[in-house]
Amino acid sequence: MLTSWNPSLAMLPGQHLPLWAKPALEALKKISLVGPEELSCLGSAGPPRIKRAVDKGQLHPSVAMERAPCLELYLDQCATQDGLVPALSPLFSPFVPYDVYTPNPSNPEMTLESHLEEIKETSDDFSSVDLIFLPDELTQENRNHTVIKSQHETEENSRTQNHQNKLPLLSKQDVELGFQGSSLSNPQAHLCPGPADSALPSPENPSPHTLPLSIAPMTPVAPASECSGIVPQLQNIVSTVNLACKLDLKKIALHAKNAEYNPKRFAAVIMRIREPRTTALIFSSGKMVCTGAKSEEQSRLAARKYARVVQKLGFPARFLDFKIQNMVGSCDVRFSIRLEGLVLTHQQFSSYEPELFPGLIYRMVKPRIVLLIFVSGKVVLTGAKERSEIYEAFENIYPILKSFKKG
Amino acid sequence: MPGAGRCPDCGSAELVEDSHYSQSQLVCSDCGCVVTEGVLTTTFSEESNLREITYSRSTGENEQVSRSQQRGLRRVRDLCRVLQLPATFEETAITYYQQAYRHPGIRTARLQKKEVLVGCCVLITCRQHNWPLTMGTICTLLYADLDVFSGTYMQIVKLLGLDVPSLCLADLVKTYCGSFRLFQASPSVPAKYVEDKDKMLSRTLQLVELASETWLVTGRHPLPVITAAAFLAWQSLQPAGRLTCSLARFCKMANVTLPYPAASRLQELVAVLLRMAEQLAWLQVLKLDKRSVVKHIGDLLQHRHMLVRMAFQDGSAGMETQEKEQQRQRQRQRKEEVGGSTSGSLPGKRPASPALLLPPCMLKPPKRSCPTPPISTVTGDENISDSEIEQYLRTPQEVRDFQRAQAASQAAVSVPNPP
Numbered sequence: 001m002l003t004s005w006n007p008s009l010a011m012l013p014g015q016h017l018p019l020w021a022k023p024a025l026e027a028l029k030k031i032s033l034v035g036p037e038e039l040s041c042l043g044s045a046g047p048p049r050i051k052r053a054v055d056k057g058q059l060h061p062s063v064a065m066e067r068a069p070c071l072e073l074y075l076d077q078c079a080t081q082d083g084l085v086p087a088l089s090p091l092f093s094p095f096v097p098y099d100v101y102t103p104n105p106s107n108p109e110m111t112l113e114s115h116l117e118e119i120k121e122t123s124d125d126f127s128s129v130d131l132i133f134l135p136d137e138l139t140q141e142n143r144n145h146t147v148i149k150s151q152h153e154t155e156e157n158s159r160t161q162n163h164q165n166k167l168p169l170l171s172k173q174d175v176e177l178g179f180q181g182s183s184l185s186n187p188q189a190h191l192c193p194g195p196a197d198s199a200l201p202s203p204e205n206p207s208p209h210t211l212p213l214s215i216a217p218m219t220p221v222a223p224a225s226e227c228s229g230i231v232p233q234l235q236n237i238v239s240t241v242n243l244a245c246k247l248d249l250k251k252i253a254l255h256a257k258n259a260e261y262n263p264k265r266f267a268a269v270i271m272r273i274r275e276p277r278t279t280a281l282i283f284s285s286g287k288m289v290c291t292g293a294k295s296e297e298q299s300r301l302a303a304r305k306y307a308r309v310v311q312k313l314g315f316p317a318r319f320l321d322f323k324i325q326n327m328v329g330s331c332d333v334r335f336s337i338r339l340e341g342l343v344l345t346h347q348q349f350s351s352y353e354p355e356l357f358p359g360l361i362y363r364m365v366k367p368r369i370v371l372l373i374f375v376s377g378k379v380v381l382t383g384a385k386e387r388s389e390i391y392e393a394f395e396n397i398y399p400i401l402k403s404f405k406k407g
Numbered sequence: 408m409p410g411a412g413r414c415p416d417c418g419s420a421e422l423v424e425d426s427h428y429s430q431s432q433l434v435c436s437d438c439g440c441v442v443t444e445g446v447l448t449t450t451f452s453e454e455s456n457l458r459e460i461t462y463s464r465s466t467g468e469n470e471q472v473s474r475s476q477q478r479g480l481r482r483v484r485d486l487c488r489v490l491q492l493p494a495t496f497e498e499t500a501i502t503y504y505q506q507a508y509r510h511p512g513i514r515t516a517r518l519q520k521k522e523v524l525v526g527c528c529v530l531i532t533c534r535q536h537n538w539p540l541t542m543g544t545i546c547t548l549l550y551a552d553l554d555v556f557s558g559t560y561m562q563i564v565k566l567l568g569l570d571v572p573s574l575c576l577a578d579l580v581k582t583y584c585g586s587f588r589l590f591q592a593s594p595s596v597p598a599k600y601v602e603d604k605d606k607m608l609s610r611t612l613q614l615v616e617l618a619s620e621t622w623l624v625t626g627r628h629p630l631p632v633i634t635a636a637a638f639l640a641w642q643s644l645q646p647a648g649r650l651t652c653s654l655a656r657f658c659k660m661a662n663v664t665l666p667y668p669a670a671s672r673l674q675e676l677v678a679v680l681l682r683m684a685e686q687l688a689w690l691q692v693l694k695l696d697k698r699s700v701v702k703h704i705g706d707l708l709q710h711r712h713m714l715v716r717m718a719f720q721d722g723s724a725g726m727e728t729q730e731k732e733q734q735r736q737r738q739r740q741r742k743e744e745v746g747g748s749t750s751g752s753l754p755g756k757r758p759a760s761p762a763l764l765l766p767p768c769m770l771k772p773p774k775r776s777c778p779t780p781p782i783s784t785v786t787g788d789e790n791i792s793d794s795e796i797e798q799y800l801r802t803p804q805e806v807r808d809f810q811r812a813q814a815a816s817q818a819a820v821s822v823p824n825p826p
Contacts, residue, residue, distance in 0.1 A: 233779070255806060258799045273799065276785070294780060300787035308796050336766050339625050340573065347570055355542045355574070356557045358626035375626040375766045 228398040232329035232381055232390050236292060237299040239324045243286040243307055243317040252282065255313050271306060278302040282310065286317075289325075296324055296387065327384040331394060333377040335405045342373070342404050362397065369393035373401070416440040475521060476508050482525040489548065490540065496532045503528040507563055523551045523559045530560065534571050539579035541630060576629055580615055583630065584608050584637050587661035596660055599648040602641055610640035613708045614676065620715060621679045622766040623672065631669035634658065635676055638669075643704035650698055675767055682762055683707050683714040719764035 249269045253261035259271045259282075268281040278292040278299070288306060293299035300322060310317040339360045343352040352360040359380075362371040367389040372380040379397065384390045413420055414435035421436040433442040472480075483504050487497040507513045507524060516524075526545040533540040542560070546553050564571055589596060590604045614636035618624050624632055638657050642649045654673060658665035677697045684690040684700055684707060695703065707714060763770065801809065 254809065255801050256799055257801050257805075275795075295783060295785065297785040297787035298783060301785055301789060301791075304787075305791055305796065308791050309799055312796050312800060336622060336769055340619075343573060347572075351561070351564070352573065353542075353557075353560075354624075354626055355628050356553075356560075374768075375622070376768045 228333075228395060230331050230333065230394070230398070232331040232379070232394050234294055234327060234329045234387065234390070236326075236328040237294070237296060237324060238289065238291045238326040239293075239296075239299045239303060239322060241288050241290065241303045241307065241322045242320040243282075243288055243310060243315070244320050245286050245316045245318070247282065247284050247286055247310065247315055249282070249284050252310065252313055256309060271309065273302060273305055273309075276302045280306045282306065296327075299324065324385060326382065327387065327390060328380065328382045329384070329390040329394075330378065330380045333379060333398065333401055335377050335401075336375055337373060337377055337401055338404045339373065339375055342400070346400065364393050364396060366396075367392050371397055373397075377401075414438060414440055414442055473514075475518070476505075479504055479508070479521055479525055482522070483528055486525060486529050486545075486548065490529070490533075492529075492533065492538065496529075496536060496538070499535075500528045500532040503531060503563075503567065503569075506567055510566055512566070513563075519551075519555065520559055522549060523556050524563065525549065526551060526556060527560045527563050531564070531569060531571055534574065535569075537572070537575045537578060539575055539582050541574070541579070543630065574629060576615060576619065576624070576633075577612060579629060580612055580633050580636075581608060583633050583663075584611050587637065587663055589641065589661050595662075599645065600652070600660065602644055606644060607637065607640050610644065610704075610708065611637045613711065614640055614704075617679065617708070617711050617715070618672075618676055621719070621764060623675050623679070625766060626768075627672070628666070628668065631666040631672045632676075634663070634666055634669040635673040638673065639676060639680075639701060639704060642701045646702040650701060677701075680704060680707055682718045683711065686714050686717045715764075718761060720761040 247269075249261050249263075252269050252271075253259045256269075256271060258273060259269045261269045266281075268283045271280045271282055272278070273280075276293050276298040278290055280291070280303070281289040288303065290299055290303040290306065293302050303322060304319060307317045307319050339352050339354075342360060342362075343350045346362070349364065350360050350362050359372045359374045362373055364371060368383060369381055369389055370383045371393060372382075379394065379401075381390045381393050384393070414422065414437065417435065417438040417440070419435055419437040422433050422442055423436045425432050425434045434440070435442060480501055483500045484497055487500060504524065507528065513521070513524065526549045530540060530542065530545055532538075542553065542556060545551070546556050549556075563569075584607060585604070587607075589600065589602050589607070592598050592601050611633070615624070615633060618632050618636060635654070638654050641657065642652070652660075654670060655665055658669075674697075677700060680700050681695060681697065684695050684703060687706065687710070690703055690706070693699070700707075
């Protein structure tokens, strides 16, 4: 996708990205928006590139001098290349917003505003696409410069003051994705393979023309560091279907090999098939319950097979109102859990009675799922009507369990 | 009284008693509507005029206390008195019972469930006041099944929306150990087995704390752990004469029922103590086993925090702590020169690498591996072949055979005593 990029603007190796940007780019690489070769290009940056551009006459020297590392400069360069932007724009939705750096820390707000005006103009031509390359342009000058929010977030300016103080310190340390302080958007949440359902970033930036200019921050919703990477496995699906005809259970039990019927014990025929391995309860009213399947599709196929058996036995069976009633999943978090602690902090949701049952029963409100949590770290989730509810419930419980990991 | 003496049609309060052919009537003087006819009324609406109606249609069912509810309340009071609970507990338990009784699911439940409900209310009251009462005790007192009790308990907690705190382990230890009959000599308890209550209590508490720190309590019934801890405490206070006494004999002597899991808890606790003993240099030389470690429980408990930290590592601790431990032990070994021969043997013996501090269920190898199921590509709408369905159906011959066999078995059953 960057093939049309002018190779003369290749970076020199050995230049460093700002510490905050590198993990963001690594994350981008992970989701293959940026290829490895591009990443290495981006990894090196700086004024030499600009200087070369100036030498080649692509850049006006005065502009280069004044605002060498700024966005506008870079965008001007890109403007000289044809066909670059339109090709790239669909790929880069305002998904990974980046901050604008100012070269002049002494008067950040003013320069920011002037920048932003320029950016606004250019943004009509360019999407936030090219911002991907932004960090490497600005790295050299701006490692210790401030991080400023977009004009929309002027109310955040007070917070950015803190950033200005913080960043010089932070640049020394390794700034992970869990960068504190800003709470605007959370692209990391999107990078989670799990069904993290954090809200789209930047509710303050509704307009598509505005560049969502904020650093990859962390919201309380689903920080990347706590994305579990574990997917619960479905163990059992219970579904019901209406065959819509009265059935003679005695006849079914007589003519079907895989049926058992004991009217004194239970008023339904218990039928089993081998593939998919399931059990069905068939009632004389024509209603049927199918249990034991490991996926929704298998449950549906099994129910159809039972209906076919009943059909072959001479009843006018149909297949109406197939509905999944319950789904059970299980998984293993692979660390031991202090159940006594968990019941203390989450008393309103948990029920832990070691005298009755070794596991803790956690009744999650949203989604409405019951979880059985055991000391070995195994978790059973039940009560779902949809697969996504199980995944969501597990993603909700995982940070809670991690906080009880005996470390 | 609201609604008394108001005409249902026009709402006027001008009701006049009138009689119509010797039948007394209540008539509204504004609109002329006959509010009630006769002394006996038949509908619920008439009841709002404070006239008599049949009991099943009245609201008396909700206001009066039914006989079975009265019986239940009496049982609650009796249970509180048997358990010698403070007076406030009785009132709270009564309130809970009454609240539960308002729900139709409880009101129409079987007597067995109502009986068990008595125990549930008392248990919830005790838990909320941190009074250590186990479900086993209540079930024994009520002659109830633990399964029925657990079902009713979970239901009532959910129904009433109550917050029930966990069982307080320390208090339970005190109550349970206090019930042991070992503190005075008696015909069944020889003098050498008699023990001081406070000493035994404090040591048992420390052992239970140690057990809960090393994952032996989470998820398990608390009572067997306490029994095992009490047994070890009792043995360690005078190991000389008591090492020969078994757990079963100990419980019999103390007049306490031995819970079945207590033996396995005892083994786990002793294993933990052995691991801790390996960290103490003067105990390493002794090569302790599960009986001899009892003699040194006092020492081990004195340094238990440090020893647990040294003896165990978390799964996440990694190799560094392990190496640090070994270094520390080698240093200590060098310091503790207990004669030339022993010091010579010490460097040869490597201290055991720290075990993982995990619940026993995670330390045991898994019984059977759970292979991830292959990703199925079932769509649910595939064609179902006839042959697949035919395999589940009986051929006519098989049907006849089956019917014959069924008839034969019926005949055999219906003839109870062959001549």
